[in-house]
Amino acid sequence: MFRRWRMGWVALMATMLVGAAYTADDRNPLAGDVKAAKAGEYEFRINCALCHGLGARGGGRGPDLTRAQKKHAHSDADMFQIISNGIAGTAMPANGTNGQGVGMTDEEIWQIITYIRSQEVKAPAQGLANAAHGKDLFYGDSNCSLCHMVSGKGGRLGPDLTAVGGSRTREAIIDSVRNPSRRLAWGLTEATKEFPQEYESVTAVTEDGKQIKGVALNEDSFSVQIMDANERIHLLDKDKLRSFHKSRESAMPKYDADVLSDKDLEDIVAYLISVGAK
Amino acid sequence: MSGRESGNSGKKAFNREGCEEDPQRSLRLRIGFIVCAIGFSLPSFFTTQSQAQVTFERLVNSAKEPQNWMTYSGDYSGKRHSGLDQITVTNVHTMVPKWVYQTAATGKLETSPLVVDGILYATAQDNRAFALDARTGRPIWMYQRALPGDIRPCCGRVNRGLAILGDKVFLGTLDAHVIALEAKTGAVVWDTVAADYRIGHSFTVAPLAVKNLIVIGVSGGEYGVRGFIDAYDGDTGDRRWRFYTVPGPGEPGHQTWEGDSWKVGGAPAWNTGTYDPETNRIFWPTGNPSPSNRGEGRAGDNLFSNSLLALNADTGKMNWYFQFTKHDEHDWDATQLPVMLDAGGKHLIAQADRNGFFYVIDRTTGKLISATPYGKITWSDKKDAEGRPVANNQASPTFEGRTICPGALGTTNFMAPTYDPQTGLFYVTARDQCDTFSTAPQPYEAGHAYYGSAYFPSEEAEPYLGFLKAIDPATGEVKQNFQHTSPTWSGVLSTAGGVVFSGDAEGNFIAFDAASLKPLWHFQMGGAVYAPPMAFAVDGKEYVAIAAGSAVYAFGLP
Numbered sequence: 001m002f003r004r005w006r007m008g009w010v011a012l013m014a015t016m017l018v019g020a021a022y023t024a025d026d027r028n029p030l031a032g033d034v035k036a037a038k039a040g041e042y043e044f045r046i047n048c049a050l051c052h053g054l055g056a057r058g059g060g061r062g063p064d065l066t067r068a069q070k071k072h073a074h075s076d077a078d079m080f081q082i083i084s085n086g087i088a089g090t091a092m093p094a095n096g097t098n099g100q101g102v103g104m105t106d107e108e109i110w111q112i113i114t115y116i117r118s119q120e121v122k123a124p125a126q127g128l129a130n131a132a133h134g135k136d137l138f139y140g141d142s143n144c145s146l147c148h149m150v151s152g153k154g155g156r157l158g159p160d161l162t163a164v165g166g167s168r169t170r171e172a173i174i175d176s177v178r179n180p181s182r183r184l185a186w187g188l189t190e191a192t193k194e195f196p197q198e199y200e201s202v203t204a205v206t207e208d209g210k211q212i213k214g215v216a217l218n219e220d221s222f223s224v225q226i227m228d229a230n231e232r233i234h235l236l237d238k239d240k241l242r243s244f245h246k247s248r249e250s251a252m253p254k255y256d257a258d259v260l261s262d263k264d265l266e267d268i269v270a271y272l273i274s275v276g277a278k
Numbered sequence: 279m280s281g282r283e284s285g286n287s288g289k290k291a292f293n294r295e296g297c298e299e300d301p302q303r304s305l306r307l308r309i310g311f312i313v314c315a316i317g318f319s320l321p322s323f324f325t326t327q328s329q330a331q332v333t334f335e336r337l338v339n340s341a342k343e344p345q346n347w348m349t350y351s352g353d354y355s356g357k358r359h360s361g362l363d364q365i366t367v368t369n370v371h372t373m374v375p376k377w378v379y380q381t382a383a384t385g386k387l388e389t390s391p392l393v394v395d396g397i398l399y400a401t402a403q404d405n406r407a408f409a410l411d412a413r414t415g416r417p418i419w420m421y422q423r424a425l426p427g428d429i430r431p432c433c434g435r436v437n438r439g440l441a442i443l444g445d446k447v448f449l450g451t452l453d454a455h456v457i458a459l460e461a462k463t464g465a466v467v468w469d470t471v472a473a474d475y476r477i478g479h480s481f482t483v484a485p486l487a488v489k490n491l492i493v494i495g496v497s498g499g500e501y502g503v504r505g506f507i508d509a510y511d512g513d514t515g516d517r518r519w520r521f522y523t524v525p526g527p528g529e530p531g532h533q534t535w536e537g538d539s540w541k542v543g544g545a546p547a548w549n550t551g552t553y554d555p556e557t558n559r560i561f562w563p564t565g566n567p568s569p570s571n572r573g574e575g576r577a578g579d580n581l582f583s584n585s586l587l588a589l590n591a592d593t594g595k596m597n598w599y600f601q602f603t604k605h606d607e608h609d610w611d612a613t614q615l616p617v618m619l620d621a622g623g624k625h626l627i628a629q630a631d632r633n634g635f636f637y638v639i640d641r642t643t644g645k646l647i648s649a650t651p652y653g654k655i656t657w658s659d660k661k662d663a664e665g666r667p668v669a670n671n672q673a674s675p676t677f678e679g680r681t682i683c684p685g686a687l688g689t690t691n692f693m694a695p696t697y698d699p700q701t702g703l704f705y706v707t708a709r710d711q712c713d714t715f716s717t718a719p720q721p722y723e724a725g726h727a728y729y730g731s732a733y734f735p736s737e738e739a740e741p742y743l744g745f746l747k748a749i750d751p752a753t754g755e756v757k758q759n760f761q762h763t764s765p766t767w768s769g770v771l772s773t774a775g776g777v778v779f780s781g782d783a784e785g786n787f788i789a790f791d792a793a794s795l796k797p798l799w800h801f802q803m804g805g806a807v808y809a810p811p812m813a814f815a816v817d818g819k820e821y822v823a824i825a826a827g828s829a830v831y832a833f834g835l836p
Contacts, residue, residue, distance in 0.1 A: 046729055054732075221800070
């Protein structure tokens with residue numbers, strides 16, 4: 001059938017009957033059960049992998065769940081609660097509200113938790129990365145803060161990165177710095193719209209020949225709302241433009257190793273993770 | 279099993295005058311009682327003659343009253359074409375909103391309204407139904423079903439509309455009942471249990487009224503139901519026939535299922551079919567076999583999943599079938615509107631299928647005439663002896679994941695297309711999107727999702743493209759193409775004024791020149807469109823209506 005509304009679940013969250021908060025046992029009755037972990041893997045692929053990736057390592061949309069230290073859930077009971085009820089204000093939906101069926105039984109949720117636990121790895125050694133130096137680079141020589149905000153400080157042209165360290169894998173952050181155009185970040189999500197706006201680069205030329213370059217805050221077939229590098233918002237009707245071009249080449253420059261060394265990038269990632277994990 | 283499924287209570291108490299007894303609606307019951315009481319006592323000249331019964335003859339001859347829109351697609355042929363011509367390519371740019379009706383429902387509003395004699399009937403999520411003054415949008419009655427907490431809709435608590443026949447409108451519910459409401463009051467006249475919702479049956483489809491029957495197809499292809507198409511007596515709610523879309527032992531087609539897989543074989547029938555009065559045949563399409571994305575365990579063609587069925591309207595007996603996708607592993611339900619059209623002396627059906635091919639079929643014989651791709655396709659590169667596209671060896675999902683086009687949502691889906699007899703073109707909402715399909719074997723468990731696979735947007739950072747396409751049925755060629763900003767779930771309407779209407783995911787309602795697909799006018803409705811437009815006229819004025827966001831909008835000339 002036509003299940004799967006990639007972002008439509010946001011609207012569905014509001015409509016679906018979410019059961020009363022589930023009071024779970026503190027302990028996972030299936031903890032350590034290898035067969036349950038296997039069943040959980042299949043449940044995970046169907047229900048979770050769209051955002052969290054096939055191996056639970058984060059799919060570029062949702063957090064890496066193989067980290068032993070999780071932002072929202074510590075005990076198995078916490079995880080049960082989160083899978084059942086979702087996390088308000090985030091993309092994590094309540095069980096049964098992602099437009100993909102009626103959701104999982106308690107047993108299936110415990111299977112998934114058993115699977116996630118079986119995939120966890122110890123936190124990678126952070127000893128070599130220097131979050132304080134990363135912060136200096138972010139706000140200094142690496143120019144990240146010209147376009148990105150962290151904790152209310154920085155620019156507005158690119159996505160706010162305050163939460164990125166808690167919701168994206170280290171590898172995903174590194175990839176988006178090294179290859180910013182490979183997967184454009186999501187911007188505005190509207191309640192009933194299937195796809196969110198992406199951070200597409202746009203160039204518009206007005207009737208009087210003025211060129212406007214920036215990022216699309218939103219767009220439809222007849223109008224576009226652009227933020228330029230000076231953070232000015234331009235509201236334009238497409239039929240009144242001399243030309244309009246969109247590009248999936250990100251407005252963010254590609255940070256190669258000769259521009260930003262692996263070591264410095266690790267430090268910036270360490271800074272983002274230190275902020276995002278809070 | 280005869281009549282109804284066991285374990286449920288069947289019909290509620292009612293009397294034949296439509297004054298039903300419903301303890302949850304005591305206020306309306308009281309009002310309804312008064313209405314009934316007055317109805318018995320007043321002389322007959324008080325009844326208005328303008329609101330006549332919607333007879334089967336009126337439905338057959340709907341072209342004679344283009345001011346009304348009396349079936350899901352506007353007529354039995356499925357063309358979704360309005361004979362109204364007041365709004366034209368030259369004046370449509372002056373069109374303005376006339377009214378907005380807020381349903382207060384959230385989620386996807388998929389309804390296609392009906393209009394009969396100045397009253398508009400439509401539905402919204404959670405089995406709301408309502409009647410409005412079609413000139414002003416002011417409600418005349420509202421109904422909302424009290425649904426159990428454990429219903430099993432697969433894809434949102436949606437509904438696509440009503441059927442009307444006689445003095446009643448008919449609604450399929452998310453808990454798998456079929457109910458009749460009195461057209462004047464919304465009072466429940468009869469309520470029949472079609473199937474057990476707890477194992478995944480539900481109704482989201484707009485039923486089709488044929489003769490004195492209400493024809494409806496079940497949803498539940500994600501839960502391993504055994505699909506069926508039912509016909510109920512419009513007066514009593516008694517079931518007249520059932521066609522199981524998955525044949526049982528001894529029935530033709532049963533051998534196309536491995537072992538006991540037929541018992542949970544799916545093949546739901548969740549979009550409205552069409553009807554040919556000449557041959558008394560109903561054409562109804564079916565959906566995916568279950569589990570939807572895993573073929574292991576159900577070896578064979580899996581009839582009659584992903585098929586078009588020609589059924590005798592009186593008996594439900596099958597005349598012929600045509601299967602679009604054999605042994606489907608990609609959730610490519612064939613539940614797209616089968617549109618009847620006649621060309622070159624032949625009686626045809628055109629269907630733009632979810633699998634990416636546009637099919638033209640002889641509706642007398644069920645034989646394939648042509649199958650032409652109208653979007654991005656990788657699953658098939660050859661055809662069988664009958665000309666039917668067949669899967670290549672790169673089409674099955676794998677454990678590691680394999681990228682296949684179209685994706686699980688298909689090149690098109692449930693969105694209603696239109697055929698415009700004036701341009702001779704078939705207009706359909708389409709998308710180019712590829713998904714990575716990855717297997718996830720799971721056992722069948724009653725009432726639980728039964729997919730057998732997971733799918734994801736393909737890893738390449740390409741955007742998904744949405745289109746309105748105009749296809750020439752004679753050649754299968756895409757003649758015109760309008761690219762939306764992103765894929766839309768809107769249906770399409772054509773009108774005798776030369777204007778084609780559709781909506782987009784960004785909330786615009788758009789009027790196109792039918793010849794060129796050049797946008798001539800648009801209006802921002804503030805919510806994404808998941809519904810098809812329709813047209814009607816009241817007091818000699820043409821309106822075009824469509825649902826978007828949580829509301830129904832009507833537009834007309836100033």
